[in-house]
Amino acid sequence: MPRWSDTRLQQLFGVEHPIVQGGMIWNSGAKLAAAVSNAGGLGLVGAGSMRPDVFREHVRKVRDLTTRPFGVNLPLLYPHTAECLDIALAEGIRIFFTSAGSPKKVVGRLKDAGAVVVHVVATPELAVKCEQAGCDAVVCEGFEAGGHNGREEITTLVLVPECVRAVSIPVIAAGGIATGAQLVAALALGAAGVQVGSRFAITQESSGHAAFKQAVVAAGAGDTHLVLKSQVPVRLLRNAFRDRITLLEARGATRDELAAELGHGRARQGMHEGDLAEGELEIGQVAGLIDDVPTVAEVMRRLLDDADVVLSRLAGGTGQAPAGPAC
Amino acid sequence: MPRWSDTRLQQLFGVEHPIVQGGMIWNSGAKLAAAVSNAGGLGLVGAGSMRPDVFREHVRKVRDLTTRPFGVNLPLLYPHTAECLDIALAEGIRIFFTSAGSPKKVVGRLKDAGAVVVHVVATPELAVKCEQAGCDAVVCEGFEAGGHNGREEITTLVLVPECVRAVSIPVIAAGGIATGAQLVAALALGAAGVQVGSRFAITQESSGHAAFKQAVVAAGAGDTHLVLKSQVPVRLLRNAFRDRITLLEARGATRDELAAELGHGRARQGMHEGDLAEGELEIGQVAGLIDDVPTVAEVMRRLLDDADVVLSRLAGGTGQAPAGPAC
Numbered sequence: 058m059p060r061w062s063d064t065r066l067q068q069l070f071g072v073e074h075p076i077v078q079g080g081m082i083w084n085s086g087a088k089l090a091a092a093v094s095n096a097g098g099l100g101l102v103g104a105g106s107m108r109p110d111v112f113r114e115h116v117r118k119v120r121d122l123t124t125r126p127f128g129v130n131l132p133l134l135y136p137h138t139a140e141c142l143d144i145a146l147a148e149g150i151r152i153f154f155t156s157a158g159s160p161k162k163v164v165g166r167l168k169d170a171g172a173v174v175v176h177v178v179a180t181p182e183l184a185v186k187c188e189q190a191g192c193d194a195v196v197c198e199g200f201e202a203g204g205h206n207g208r209e210e211i212t213t214l215v216l217v218p219e220c221v222r223a224v225s226i227p228v229i230a231a232g233g234i235a236t237g238a239q240l241v242a243a244l245a246l247g248a249a250g251v252q253v254g255s256r257f258a259i260t261q262e263s264s265g266h267a268a269f270k271q272a273v274v275a276a277g278a279g280d281t282h283l284v285l286k287s288q289v290p291v292r293l294l295r296n297a298f299r300d301r302i303t304l305l306e307a308r309g310a311t312r313d314e315l316a317a318e319l320g321h322g323r324a325r326q327g328m329h330e331g332d333l334a335e336g337e338l339e340i341g342q343v344a345g346l347i348d349d350v351p352t353v354a355e356v357m358r359r360l361l362d363d364a365d366v367v368l369s370r371l372a373g374g375t376g377q378a379p380a381g382p383a384c
Numbered sequence: 385m386p387r388w389s390d391t392r393l394q395q396l397f398g399v400e401h402p403i404v405q406g407g408m409i410w411n412s413g414a415k416l417a418a419a420v421s422n423a424g425g426l427g428l429v430g431a432g433s434m435r436p437d438v439f440r441e442h443v444r445k446v447r448d449l450t451t452r453p454f455g456v457n458l459p460l461l462y463p464h465t466a467e468c469l470d471i472a473l474a475e476g477i478r479i480f481f482t483s484a485g486s487p488k489k490v491v492g493r494l495k496d497a498g499a500v501v502v503h504v505v506a507t508p509e510l511a512v513k514c515e516q517a518g519c520d521a522v523v524c525e526g527f528e529a530g531g532h533n534g535r536e537e538i539t540t541l542v543l544v545p546e547c548v549r550a551v552s553i554p555v556i557a558a559g560g561i562a563t564g565a566q567l568v569a570a571l572a573l574g575a576a577g578v579q580v581g582s583r584f585a586i587t588q589e590s591s592g593h594a595a596f597k598q599a600v601v602a603a604g605a606g607d608t609h610l611v612l613k614s615q616v617p618v619r620l621l622r623n624a625f626r627d628r629i630t631l632l633e634a635r636g637a638t639r640d641e642l643a644a645e646l647g648h649g650r651a652r653q654g655m656h657e658g659d660l661a662e663g664e665l666e667i668g669q670v671a672g673l674i675d676d677v678p679t680v681a682e683v684m685r686r687l688l689d690d691a692d693v694v695l696s697r698l699a700g701g702t703g704q705a706p707a708g709p710a711c
Contacts (some may be wrong), residue, residue: 062700180606181672200527201539209606212528212539214560214569215669219605222673233541242541242569245694278546279507279536287634307614309636342542345508346549367572372699373389 060365065227066099066250069173069193070152071126073097075250076240076360077196077229080130080154081204081339082106083328084258084265087115091122092262092353100127101154106325109140116148126152128173133158146170154196157205161190177231179207179216181223194227195220196252202232203255203341206283206290214246221247235343237363241371253360255341260353266331269338270350278345285319287312294338298323387692392554393426393577396500396520397479398453400424402577403567403687404523404556407457407481408531408666409433410655411585411592414442418449419589419680425580427454428481433652436467443475453479455500460485473497481523484532488517504558506534506543508550521554522547523579529559530582530668533610533617541573548574562670564690568698580687582668587680593658596665597677605672612646614639621665625650 061067066075078085078093080103090100100123102115112129119127129145131138134157142163145153153167156177167174168191176187177196184195197220199213200206211219213232220228227250230243235256243251258265259273276294283292284302293299305315327336351359388394393402405412405420407430417427427450429442439456446454456472458465461484469490472480480494483504494501495518503514504523511522524547526540527533538546540559547555554577557570562583570578584590586597603621610619611629620626632642654663678686 062697181604199539199541200537201542210527210609211605211669211672212526212541212560214526214539214541214566215528215605215672218563218565219672233539236545238545238573239541241572241698245568245572245698246565277508278538278542282537307636309634342538345538345542345546368698370389371568371571371695 060361060368063244063249066194066229069227070099070128072099074357074361075229076357077101077154077250077252078257079103079231079252079254080105080156081254081258082324084263085130086264087118087122088262088264089257089260089353090115090127091119092260093257093357094119094123094125094127096354096357097125098357099152101130101152102127103130104137104141104145105130105132105135106329107141109137109144112137112141113144113148116145116150120148128152128154130154130156131163132156133160133163142167146172156196159190160187160192164191175229178220179211180209181216181219184220184224184228188224188226192226194229194249195224196229196231197248198252199230199232200283201292201342203258203281203292203344204339206292208286208290210283213243217243217246217248232341233343235341235346237360237365238367239343240360240364241367255343256347256356256360257353258340259347259350260356261350262353265328268331268333269328272333272338273340273344273347274349276340276344276347278342281340281342281344285315288315288319291337291339292341294340294344296327296336296338297334298327298336299338387688387695390571390576393521393556396554397426397455399426401684401688402556403684404428404481404577404579405584406430406558406579406581407432407483408581408585409651411590412457413591414445414449415589415591416584416587416680417442417454418446419587420584420684421446421450421452421454423681423684424452425684426479428457428479429454430457431464431468431472432457432459432462433656434468436464436471439464439468440471440475443472443477447475455479455481457481457483458490459483460487460490469494473499483523486517487514487519491518502556505547506538507536508543508546511547511551511555515551515553519553521556521576522551523556523558524575525579526557526559527610528619528669530585530608530619530671531666533619535613535617537610540570544570544573544575559668560670562668562673564687564692565694566670567687567691568694582670583674583683583687584680585667586674586677587683588677589680592655595658595660596655599660599665600667600671600674601676603667603671603674605669608667608669608671612642615642615646618664618666619668621667621671623654623663623665624661625654625663626665
């Protein structure tokens with residue numbers, strides 16, 4: 058039995074497995090991206106928390122660490138996007154994941170340069186716009202995902218089939234995927250593959266702070282919540298900062314009051330500096346299924362091995378009740 | 385290839401397919417429950433919107449319409465629960481789904497009567513309590529489900545594996561399941577089967593108002609939202625009533641103000657009487673995937689046929705990109 062019945066992503070990116078590592082601020086530097094690509098997935102350098110010179114340095118460093126395909130993630134609302142896009146093209150990058158904004162502005166230029174362009178969406182309507190704009194694929198990211206998120210709150214289980222029937226380009230499922238069983242579930246929904254964020258954030262190669270990683274290991278599924286819906290919705294692990302935001306929101310605080318409480322640099326403070334009480338700790342609901350800090354190679358091995366077990370079970374192999382997944 | 389590799393639910397309920405119809409107020413009367421059981425699934429009479437005498441009438445009517453197994457759904461916080469439980473036992477019902485409250489109070493009596501008891505949960509912690517209390521299975525219902533919902537907002541894609549690893553009893557996945565692909569996704573996650581609500585609510589045999597059914601057919605995935613989180617969270621289709629609640633919540637309205645706006649009988653007004661502007665229209669995010677009002681037999685046929693196609697694709701059958709699902 059072939060492991061993958063659908064090989065569109067493998068062909069699109071030139072990778073072995075249809076597993077993309079999410080571009081996550083303060084977590085996905087050169088070391089993580091290279092490790093994922095070396096393990097047969099697609100690593101992405103996340104530009105969202107990097108100054109342009111730091112971004113260039115990380116892109117170059119990935120080249121030193123792997124000969125396999127990798128890409129970059131550029132949030133389009135980020136102030137240095139144009140400069141980072143120029144740097145990436147000049148450095149020979151030809152796989153671009155874009156998010157947070159309209160892909161229309163950049164897709165023409167990237168396609169002219171021969172690049173593969175994938176945009177992250179949270180609704181089927183935006184997936185259709187991406188296809189019309191010329192994107193090669195879409196990442197469909199559900200409500201359960203960590204970090205910034207859509208206002209419509211559509212979950213991965215609903216969003217993926219909605220997008221699969223709305224567009225012809227490959228759909229990459231994201232949000233809530235940290236185990237082989239969740240990977241197979243995404244494939245069942247019609248996704249060509251998955252983008253895995255939180256599980257790769259909590260690895261040895263991720264650049265997140267050790268205290269942040271341990272906080273995620275200790276967390277349960279109900280410990281993350283989507284807050285700041287009147288600003289840009291973001292899923293955060295519970296801490297003193299998030300509790301104050303929740304209280305402010307419950308009493309109908311204005312956008313200005315919330316912005317004042319939020320301040321600046323909270324994501325850096327939480328995930329990079331390890332301030333567990335006052336920083337933003339961006340992680341998905343799968344935090345509850347994350348119980349250790351393994352290497353990327355180990356995460357990839359578990360994803361693939363567990364997916365094989367699940368595929369075999371679905372094919373009528375055992376009739377056994379499944380064991381609880383490790384991830 | 386056997387259709388189902390896991391047959392725990394078939395054994396538990398004596399049914400052909402591991403597909404349970406959700407007990408939904410104002411929708412799941414005798415006609416719907418009997419149609420689902422006749423199609424090889426497990427039909428449930430939902431007591432939540434019935435006076436005890438009406439409930440007895442519906443239970444008796446199912447017996448006239450099918451010789452196959454069926455059950456009842458009893459919300460434990462409902463004022464007539466004790467009386468309905470007595471009626472169901474007296475009428476020979478031996479399959480009980482309970483929700484909204486602690487199963488501890490009733491499970492002993494039901495087990496003593498030789499009944500199968502299944503409780504609906506939204507967290508792995510409650511799933512564990514159900515197993516300890518003696519429940520035979522749990523329905524794990526995610527954030528995307530219609531109607532009343534958990535405060536933790538855990539989605540089906542995360543909740544099901546969380547519960548599968550927390551308990552040994554069978555886990556029935558609910559929330560976001562209206563297509564064969566979603567059914568297979570649930571099985572991949574380790575569920576023994578699924579509970580389908582919204583898709584069965586929008587059938588010819590459901591007792592919901594025709595205008596309510598048409599409103600769901602017209603809706604997209606982003607048109608439902610979870611509101612009234614400070615009371616009992618409930619997922620509703622957008623209308624004038626829900627818009628007012630959303631505005632009140634955004635300005636930090638008190639519980640009393642919200643309760644006053646909610647008033648009484650909104651669910652009846654919306655789903656039974658068809659007041660699309662001022663009633664509560666309880667439906668899941670899968671509303672976006674529901675495009676017609678077929679018979680229950682047709683829904684079951686689609687679920688099973690589409691699941692077969694997906695299982696065959698996952699087994700390496702085609703390598704084709706999947707077509708968009710009908711449901």
